[in-house]
Amino acid sequence: MGNKMVIADKNVELKIRAVGLKPTRQRIGLARLLFIGCARHVTADELFAEASESGVPVSLATVYNTLRQFVDVGLLREVLAGPERSYFDTDVSHHHHFFHVDENRLEDLPPGSISIDDLPNAPAGSKIERVDVVVRLTRK
Amino acid sequence: MGNKMVIADKNVELKIRAVGLKPTRQRIGLARLLFIGCARHVTADELFAEASESGVPVSLATVYNTLRQFVDVGLLREVLAGPERSYFDTDVSHHHHFFHVDENRLEDLPPGSISIDDLPNAPAGSKIERVDVVVRLTRK
DNA sequence: ATTTTAATTTAGAATGCTTCTAATCCATTG
């Protein structure tokens, strides 16, 4: 029964090595929470709470360090949904989001939603890094 | 020469009264900086600095209070461009933004840019409050 | 005009998220 999990752990470890980071106990624990299973959107605090509950020995500082590092190497994407905290998305492919403002929760737009036409040229001296679309939702 | 300014002041005062707020020295001073002249995007800190330089007697707390109140009554719009600070837009009409990430500066998209097709339905129980598009720019 | 009233402003403290510091720990290499 622990077999599949051990394999998943090995994959996670390889994933961390592949981007040039040491597979420490903390990084493996966090990466398991992030990358095994469906794609997800987390805040630093949520991930820290999950890690604590599931017995991954890690400090909040390391959660922040690890999230930044994972973003830097392209394992995670930071989603800008509001000024109060950062969200991290395990799906790094190009896609857009609903943001439930009453619950502080991100949700992917259904595929095929939103096609942007007439994208403007970048002002002189600048180049477009990316285009973020956030559909803000409130309770009906 | 002070004539036009006095008239503009009166308009600003009327604008403040019109939304049910008392036209105090601080609100009038801030509203003059915000609403006389072209549309603009400011942070609390920028507006506070401008007020101080131009002799408007106001505390940082009041700048924050006033920006929130102006948003609440529809004189300003808050633009969510990133997790580090809030931006306030004197143009409350529906439009989208460039965000110069190296300068922390907002700029309006040229009119006619971006038309969103296939906007998704809101998930059950939610309704769409608004759609924000931010085109993030870096130095070329 | 003076007094009364409630709204507004304010300095400074508090908050919440995030980053930094510098001491300790540990994965890796030889």
Next chain:
DNA sequence: CAATGGATTAGAAGCATTCTAAATTAAAAT
């Protein structure tokens, strides 16, 4: 099994923003 350099950590610091409670002020009432 050392040695070593990166990683982790507790706690402090940073920064934008909000809160508190006392002082001020605009507007209403006299």
